[in-house]
Amino acid sequence: MQALAQAQPNIALVKYWGKRDARLNLPATGSLSITLESLWTRTRVVVEDSLEADTLSFDGRPARAAQTERVRRLLDDLRGRAGSRACARVETTNSFPMGAGLASSASGFAALVVAATEAFGLALDGAELSRIARAGSGSAARSIFGGFVEMHRGVAPDGRDAHASPLLAAEAWPLEVVIAITSTGEKEVGSTEGMTRTALTSPYYDAWVAGSDADIAAARDAVAARDFGALADVSEHSCLRMHALALSADPGIVYWNGATVEALRRVRDLRRSGSAVFFTIDAGPQLKAVCQPADAQRVADALRDIPGVVKVLRSGLGAGARLITPEPLRASA
Numbered sequence: 001m002q003a004l005a006q007a008q009p010n011i012a013l014v015k016y017w018g019k020r021d022a023r024l025n026l027p028a029t030g031s032l033s034i035t036l037e038s039l040w041t042r043t044r045v046v047v048e049d050s051l052e053a054d055t056l057s058f059d060g061r062p063a064r065a066a067q068t069e070r071v072r073r074l075l076d077d078l079r080g081r082a083g084s085r086a087c088a089r090v091e092t093t094n095s096f097p098m099g100a101g102l103a104s105s106a107s108g109f110a111a112l113v114v115a116a117t118e119a120f121g122l123a124l125d126g127a128e129l130s131r132i133a134r135a136g137s138g139s140a141a142r143s144i145f146g147g148f149v150e151m152h153r154g155v156a157p158d159g160r161d162a163h164a165s166p167l168l169a170a171e172a173w174p175l176e177v178v179i180a181i182t183s184t185g186e187k188e189v190g191s192t193e194g195m196t197r198t199a200l201t202s203p204y205y206d207a208w209v210a211g212s213d214a215d216i217a218a219a220r221d222a223v224a225a226r227d228f229g230a231l232a233d234v235s236e237h238s239c240l241r242m243h244a245l246a247l248s249a250d251p252g253i254v255y256w257n258g259a260t261v262e263a264l265r266r267v268r269d270l271r272r273s274g275s276a277v278f279f280t281i282d283a284g285p286q287l288k289a290v291c292q293p294a295d296a297q298r299v300a301d302a303l304r305d306i307p308g309v310v311k312v313l314r315s316g317l318g319a320g321a322r323l324i325t326p327e328p329l330r331a332s333a
């Protein structure tokens with residue numbers, strides 16, 4: 001049995017930062033995101049009785065032991081549901097750099113869940129796929145769906161209510177995202193370590209968690225009304241608060257470099273001069289500028305101009321994780 005799936009990264013506008021249960025990977029806050037269109041992860045899962053262990057490769061190269069272990073735990077869950085003891089060969093490829101704050105874990109675990117569910121002969125609904133993806137990476141729960149997506153923090157100790165759900169289809173409000181890549185290296189502090197350190201040491205952690213519900217509600221209203229200015233305000237506010245929180249950990253976590261800060265200023269200048277654009281930044285130095293399509297070229301040109309910006313990518317909003325028909329795994333989009 002084998003299956004091939006594709007998923008795209010998503011960018012959180014209202015951020016998730018902190019876990020209410022580390023073992024089950026349950027978020028301390030909800031979040032709200034947009035799923036991208038033109039960046040992707042493709043993952044093939046081949047289930048074979050003859051395999052002695054699960055294997056994982058990225059672009060044909062074996063993954064690190066810790067990465068394989070995270071995937072094995074997720075496969076164990078699906079094996080349990082399918083009543084199977086067979087191991088799986090997982091081959092994955094990304095159209096963009098991994099581990100650099102471009103949400104490769106989100107698209108990676110979302111594609112894995114969809115492909116592996118099919119390869120083990122299971123049929124699960126979107127909420128269940130989202131719960132399983134969440135166990136691998138919190139943000140992956142959102143990439144199961146396309147367009148505008150809300151992740152529910154949930155209150156149940158077993159995490160049954162901690163899954164994402166779709167808010168608005170990509171076509172219903174076609175925004176564009178311009179990504180300024182300022183470094184292609186792997187980030188120094190991974191999100192799980194960063195969240196744990198922040199929760200343990202930041203004096204502002206409780207205030208962050210307490211403020212999250214209001215941000216989600218404001219963003220949800222802005223999406224429902226297609227109110228760009230309101231979405232811009234709450235998104236920049238959530239991003240800056242998340243980074244202020246990381247900075248206030250001990251030792252402090254600085255995800256930005258000089259070009260990130262310059263790009264942020266440039267986006268603010270553009271917005272002040274009338275462009276419909278706002279910024280957001282995740283656990284890495286890349287800046288994502290979300291804009292109306294009419295402003296995308298101006299934003300891309302302005303960001304490309306900044307010293308230290310090594311590449312500018314553009315993407316519309318796209319669909320959720322899905323099976324795709326077999327084709328050479330390394331074909332470009």
Ligand code: PMV
Pocket residue numbers: 011012014015016017031105106137138139140191192281282283
């Ligand atoms: O899902 P993780 O463990 O990669 O954490 C994601 C954290 C942020 O990207 C910074 C915020 C978010 O909500 O995606």
